[in-house]
Amino acid sequence: MLNLDAAFSALADPTRRAILARLTSGEATVMELAEPFEMTQPAISRHLKVLEGAGLIVRRVEGTKRPCRLAPAAITEIEQWLGLLREALAKNYDRLDDVLATMKPKPRKARR
């Protein structure tokens, strides 16, 4: 299940964005994902935990390895992307309602 706040937070990190980009080419293990970065496997694992928590990747078990792939309902799916877009726009426009209200000229107080 994609969650707007978690997905935005997950995407706010350049390493996590690069991991997602790599996974568009197919499944990968932690070792394979860590390879292009000057980062330890535990550090990569922490990023994977964030991506998994946001519903962007899924992992399976293969012996001692836990290969990752993009979640079926990940950002490559149009429907889920539209859901994210809808949520983000709804929040933005609710905020815009408030901004527009502050732009209204204030009514003048009646003179007594």
Added chain:
Amino acid sequence: MKKLILKTEGDTHVVVTRRFAAPPEAVYRAHIEPALIQKWMLGPDGWTMPVCINDARPGGKIRYECSNGKGGGFFLTGEFLELTPFSRIAHVERMHLPQPSSQVWICVPSDLFYIQLLHVI
């Protein structure tokens, strides 16, 4: 709370419709002036837009940098195509995510309360 309507048209267009209780001039200004944009075009709660470059004329540059308040964020860049105060804005924006996308938003506040955005993927 006003209702947001989001529909797809074919494979490449998303049409977003949202009404505002405000005059077109105000809605238009809120999409053009950086100080106003920075107050609402933020995504989830807790995010800010520390950088908002919005050169509102044909060919003018757009750059929005969004921060999650915890050291992370992303940015989008683009340029304006055409502007017609106070009824229409067309621009291109590219969000720099794993799959960068080019989008054209055409904003048409056509009466007091109405805004429609065409989003080309």
